[in-house]
Amino acid sequence: MKAIQCENLTKRYKKFAAVDDVTFTIEENTITGLIGRNGAGKTTLLKTIMGYFKPSSGSVRVFEENPFNSLKVSANAIYVDDYMTLPQDVPLSNILDFAKSFYTNWNHELALKLFQYHEFHSDEQVQSLSKGRKMTFQTIIGIAARCPLTIFDEPTTGMDYAVRQEFYRTILKDYIAHPRTIIISTHLFNELEDFLENILLMDNGKVQLHSSIDQLQSYTIGITGSSSKLTQLIEKREVIYKREISSEQQYVVINNDLTTAELQYINQEGLATSSVASADLTMYLTTSKKGGIDDVFNRS
Amino acid sequence: MVLNPNSMKPIYVQISEWLETEILNDNLKADDKIYSQYQLADLLNINPATAAKGLNLLADYQIVYKKRGLGMFVTSEAKSIILEKRKSENLKHLIEDVVKEADYLNVSREELIRLLDEVRKGE
Numbered sequence: 001m002k003a004i005q006c007e008n009l010t011k012r013y014k015k016f017a018a019v020d021d022v023t024f025t026i027e028e029n030t031i032t033g034l035i036g037r038n039g040a041g042k043t044t045l046l047k048t049i050m051g052y053f054k055p056s057s058g059s060v061r062v063f064e065e066n067p068f069n070s071l072k073v074s075a076n077a078i079y080v081d082d083y084m085t086l087p088q089d090v091p092l093s094n095i096l097d098f099a100k101s102f103y104t105n106w107n108h109e110l111a112l113k114l115f116q117y118h119e120f121h122s123d124e125q126v127q128s129l130s131k132g133r134k135m136t137f138q139t140i141i142g143i144a145a146r147c148p149l150t151i152f153d154e155p156t157t158g159m160d161y162a163v164r165q166e167f168y169r170t171i172l173k174d175y176i177a178h179p180r181t182i183i184i185s186t187h188l189f190n191e192l193e194d195f196l197e198n199i200l201l202m203d204n205g206k207v208q209l210h211s212s213i214d215q216l217q218s219y220t221i222g223i224t225g226s227s228s229k230l231t232q233l234i235e236k237r238e239v240i241y242k243r244e245i246s247s248e249q250q251y252v253v254i255n256n257d258l259t260t261a262e263l264q265y266i267n268q269e270g271l272a273t274s275s276v277a278s279a280d281l282t283m284y285l286t287t288s289k290k291g292g293i294d295d296v297f298n299r300s
Numbered sequence: 301m302v303l304n305p306n307s308m309k310p311i312y313v314q315i316s317e318w319l320e321t322e323i324l325n326d327n328l329k330a331d332d333k334i335y336s337q338y339q340l341a342d343l344l345n346i347n348p349a350t351a352a353k354g355l356n357l358l359a360d361y362q363i364v365y366k367k368r369g370l371g372m373f374v375t376s377e378a379k380s381i382i383l384e385k386r387k388s389e390n391l392k393h394l395i396e397d398v399v400k401e402a403d404y405l406n407v408s409r410e411e412l413i414r415l416l417d418e419v420r421k422g423e
Contacts, residue, residue, distance in 0.1 A: 030349070195345070
């Protein structure tokens, strides 16, 4: 079954299209990473999926329902982000009790175990938690709720490295035991990559790429070598990324569909091939076409 | 097993090669049950879909066979299939690299063979 179906979905704020005519499908019980630069439209897309926003045009369906004003979707989905509204001055354990009464699949045992593992105290209050601690507490709610659709929007903001690794592992373990549809938006793609099945890459409100992680990893190839020899190779090819290493050396990223003749040329001319880290690739695919940061400093 | 994130090889290929090595080393024998995709996911901290892809690769080469509802098991020909595959793929590629480097360094054929013998004796 499809968990989410978007068709020509657009969400405008006045004239600005934050989500611009996107069409994609997310299969049930998969973990998808939503990647994109700041302002790419990730949060707007997620909130439209949750039914918080009404689409300006096009359609979104969650478990075959229009999520806007849908009780079925609210009862079966949870959205965890920085701004999750929790009562500030109520003991944390009361908040867990309340969540238990709200979410039908809630697992209280898991919630309490995670609560203890992360050394929260039942009489602590949200207002006294640091940013990272508050996020950690919210992710406990997000995981224990076991909603068929679980969305984490930048869940690791403020968390230290160790807590982030524990969070990823917690999600993976609970997902293996209780499969569900999970979407995680993140800027730490390299940390999360191995836990994901699919990636949805957004740029300027559009879906730039939607593929499995394995496909992404073999999608491109990096080639390093003398500029003159490289130029001949990439003449007729679309170059995804290019960087000067020195005046004579270059690094380019192109599609990984080299012909035998091209491979032979690479071997003969002593060009070196390398794999492209997925996190780097997503950056290359979403970098503005106005050149790199070096151009800001290159006064000519 | 430790996955190498910087390798040219995708993770699912690394998984299948690791299991192949386990079979070559007799840690997994014919008709032994191998890890399920969920065990592998838990063990290696990766998405179960990636683990499944690694297992399917082994099934494609007929190194393992599926028993519906029970899991995947090592075939009796597994070892010879792996040996043949590694010789024709990996070893050849490695030698290509060695020859390329030797050409760079103007190492003669005789010198190369002498080096090879030396390394073999050193074992």
